Amino acid sequence: MMAVIHKLKNQITAGSGMLIVIGFLSGLLGNEQMEEAFLITATVIASIPIFSKAYQALRIKAFSIELLVSIAVIGAMFIQEYTESAVVTFLFLFGDLLESRTLEKTRSSLKELVDMAPQEAVVIQDGQQRTIPVEEVEVGDRIIIRSGGKVPVDGRILSGKALLNESAVTGESVPRSKTVHEKVFSGTMVDNGYIEMMAEKVGDDTTFAKMIELVEEAQESKTKTEKYLDRFSGIYTPAVVLLSLIVFALTRDLHLAITFLVVACPGALVIGAPVSNVAGIGNGAKNGVLVKGGEVMERFAKVDTFVFDKTGTLTKGNPEVTDIKIFAQIDAEELLRLAARAEMISEHHLGQTIVKGAKARKININGEVKNGEVVKGHGIRADVEDHTLVVGNRKLMELENMSISKEALEYAVTREKAGNTVIFAAIDGKLAGLISIADQIREDALNALTEIRKNGVKKIVMLTGDNPHSAKLVAKQLGIDEYHAELLPEDKVEYVKKLKTAGHVVAMAGDGINDAPAIATADIGLAMGESGTDISMETADVVLMADQLMQLSHAYSLSKATIRNMKQNTFAALSIVFVLLMGVLFNTVHLASGMLIHEASVLLVILNAMRLMKFNPKNETVEPGLQVA
Known part of the structure; x- marks a missing residue:
C-alpha cells in the first residue's frame, strides 16, 4: 500500500493543486460552500502520503517532519482553516517533489558512472x-x-x-x-x-566495478556533522512539539501554535549536510578521485601536513639506467646481465628498472636464480650461474662487509649529486660496478604542491628510501619544507606517528605498495595511479585513479569546499528557522507562507550543495619535467 502511494505521489500532488485552484475560483465566483468542499478534498488527498510516512515513523518511534506537518494539518482542519490546510499539504508535497528531482542531480555523477x-x-x-x-x-x-x-x-x-x-x-x-x-x-x-x-x-573484481561500489558506499556514509545533526533532530523535533504546546498554553491561540509547529520543521537542517556530502563525493568520482565517505572528507579538510614518498609519487616512477661504471674485470653489458638476472626476483621499482634496462639492450636474462633473498629496504642476494651476487644500496654493502674503494665512493656521490640513484653490484664478495638510475619529477608536482599550500597546508615533508643527495635535489626543486632519506618502510611509519603525536593532522601520499604501512598509519592515506590500484582500492582513504598530482590538489580543495558548503547549509537552515519563529511570534508569518518559506529553504540548501558538482579549481600551466632520481 505504501509503495503504491509513493508511486502515485506525483499524481496526488498535481491533483491536489488542481483542486485548490478550482476551490479558489469557486470562491471568487461567490460559492463558498463549493470552495470549502474542494479545499477539504485537496487536503484529504494530499494528506495521504504525508500521513502514511508519519505513521511509518511512529511505528519505529521516530519523530519525522511528516509527523509535525500531520499534526499541523489536523489542527488547521479542526479550527476550520481549510485554505491553510490545503496549501500547506500541497506545498509540502510539491517541495518534496522538487527536492527529489534536485537530489537526483547531485547523484548524477554516480549515475553517469x-x-x-x-x-x-x-x-x-x-x-x-x-x-x-x-x-x-x-x-x-x-x-x-x-x-x-x-x-x-x-x-x-x-x-x-x-x-x-x-x-x-x-x-x-x-x-x-x-x-x-x-x-x-x-x-x-x-x-x-x-x-x-x-x-x-572480471565481474565485481574489475577496477570500474569497485569504483562504482566505493562511490555508492561513500555517498551513503555520514560525516560526524551529519551524525550530530541526526542526533540533534531526534531531540529537536519532539522539542518543537513541546514548545508548540507551551505556546498554545500561554496564548490559547491554536492557529499560532500550529504555525509555530510548521515553520520550526528542521527539513533544511537535516538535508543540508548529506546533500553536500553526496555532491562532493560525486564531483570527486567524476574527476578520478575516490573519497571513501563523509568522515574521510571531513578529516581530509583538516589536514595541515602532507607527507610524500618520492619515487613514483613526486617523480614519474619511470626511472631508466643512465650509466654503468665498472670497478672489476667484467664488461658493462655482462654486469647488467647478471644484475638483471638477480633482480628478476625483486618487485622493487629500482630492481625492475635494471631488468627493463637489460631488455632494452636486448640482453638475454633468462635462466635460473638460486637462493634468492630480498633484503627489505636494501636490495637482494642471489646465486646466478656460478656467481653470488649482492645488488643494492650502500647500506647493503656495509651489511655484507663489502669493501668499497675511495674512487667508487667518490663516483657514487658525484652521480647522486647529479640526481641519480646509485645501485652497488658486487660479484663473489667484491664490488664489480655501479649502476646509475634516474627518474624525472612529475610535470605537475610543483603546481600541485603550490596549490595545496594555498589551501592551508602548513608543512610538506618527503620521506624516501633513496640517497640524501637525490632527496635534497628534489626537495630543493619542489620547495619541500623537510626531507628524510635512506628510510625503511618502518622508518616512514615511525615518522608519520611522530608527526601525529606532535598534533599534526597528516596525509600520506604514496604508490600504495611500498608505502602501504605509512599510508595506513596517517590520518588520511592517499594512493595514486595504476601501480597501487589493487592495494589502494582496499586500504587508502583517498584513491587518485590517474598518475597526476594535480588530482591530489583537486581532492584536497574539494574536501575543503565540501565541508565549507556543509557549514553554509547548516548556518542557512538555522538562520531561516530562527527568522521564521520570530515572524510567527510577532504575527508576521502565517501557516501557508511559513510552509512556503520552509520549502524554499530546503531547496536553497540543495541548490547550494549542487554548486559542488561543478567545483573545479583552476589548473595552471605546468613546468617541464626535471631529471632526478
Whole structure:
C-alpha cells in the first residue's frame, strides 16, 4: 500500500493543486460552500502520503517532519482553516517533489558512472568471434575491442595498439596510447585502433566495478556533522512539539501554535549536510578521485601536513639506467646481465628498472636464480650461474662487509649529486660496478604542491628510501619544507606517528605498495595511479585513479569546499528557522507562507550543495619535467 502511494505521489500532488485552484475560483465566483468542499478534498488527498510516512515513523518511534506537518494539518482542519490546510499539504508535497528531482542531480555523477559500464564483450571461442554479455566473460578469455568499443573487463593487451579514453576511470580526458603488455581497465573506451586483450579481472573484481561500489558506499556514509545533526533532530523535533504546546498554553491561540509547529520543521537542517556530502563525493568520482565517505572528507579538510614518498609519487616512477661504471674485470653489458638476472626476483621499482634496462639492450636474462633473498629496504642476494651476487644500496654493502674503494665512493656521490640513484653490484664478495638510475619529477608536482599550500597546508615533508643527495635535489626543486632519506618502510611509519603525536593532522601520499604501512598509519592515506590500484582500492582513504598530482590538489580543495558548503547549509537552515519563529511570534508569518518559506529553504540548501558538482579549481600551466632520481 505504501509503495503504491509513493508511486502515485506525483499524481496526488498535481491533483491536489488542481483542486485548490478550482476551490479558489469557486470562491471568487461567490460559492463558498463549493470552495470549502474542494479545499477539504485537496487536503484529504494530499494528506495521504504525508500521513502514511508519519505513521511509518511512529511505528519505529521516530519523530519525522511528516509527523509535525500531520499534526499541523489536523489542527488547521479542526479550527476550520481549510485554505491553510490545503496549501500547506500541497506545498509540502510539491517541495518534496522538487527536492527529489534536485537530489537526483547531485547523484548524477554516480549515475553517469553506472551508465558507462560495458554491457557486452566480443570474445574469441573455438576460433570464432562471439558477442556475449559482460557477466559471462571469464578470466583467461581472449577479447577483441575495435574503435568506439568499450573495454569490458580488466586485463592486458596481447596484440594491437590503440588510443584509449580512460576518463571513466581516471578522470583524464586526454586519450592514452597503449600497446602490447600494457594494462587496460573496464569502462574505458578505444577511441582509435584495435586491440586483443586477455581478461585478468572480471565481474565485481574489475577496477570500474569497485569504483562504482566505493562511490555508492561513500555517498551513503555520514560525516560526524551529519551524525550530530541526526542526533540533534531526534531531540529537536519532539522539542518543537513541546514548545508548540507551551505556546498554545500561554496564548490559547491554536492557529499560532500550529504555525509555530510548521515553520520550526528542521527539513533544511537535516538535508543540508548529506546533500553536500553526496555532491562532493560525486564531483570527486567524476574527476578520478575516490573519497571513501563523509568522515574521510571531513578529516581530509583538516589536514595541515602532507607527507610524500618520492619515487613514483613526486617523480614519474619511470626511472631508466643512465650509466654503468665498472670497478672489476667484467664488461658493462655482462654486469647488467647478471644484475638483471638477480633482480628478476625483486618487485622493487629500482630492481625492475635494471631488468627493463637489460631488455632494452636486448640482453638475454633468462635462466635460473638460486637462493634468492630480498633484503627489505636494501636490495637482494642471489646465486646466478656460478656467481653470488649482492645488488643494492650502500647500506647493503656495509651489511655484507663489502669493501668499497675511495674512487667508487667518490663516483657514487658525484652521480647522486647529479640526481641519480646509485645501485652497488658486487660479484663473489667484491664490488664489480655501479649502476646509475634516474627518474624525472612529475610535470605537475610543483603546481600541485603550490596549490595545496594555498589551501592551508602548513608543512610538506618527503620521506624516501633513496640517497640524501637525490632527496635534497628534489626537495630543493619542489620547495619541500623537510626531507628524510635512506628510510625503511618502518622508518616512514615511525615518522608519520611522530608527526601525529606532535598534533599534526597528516596525509600520506604514496604508490600504495611500498608505502602501504605509512599510508595506513596517517590520518588520511592517499594512493595514486595504476601501480597501487589493487592495494589502494582496499586500504587508502583517498584513491587518485590517474598518475597526476594535480588530482591530489583537486581532492584536497574539494574536501575543503565540501565541508565549507556543509557549514553554509547548516548556518542557512538555522538562520531561516530562527527568522521564521520570530515572524510567527510577532504575527508576521502565517501557516501557508511559513510552509512556503520552509520549502524554499530546503531547496536553497540543495541548490547550494549542487554548486559542488561543478567545483573545479583552476589548473595552471605546468613546468617541464626535471631529471632526478
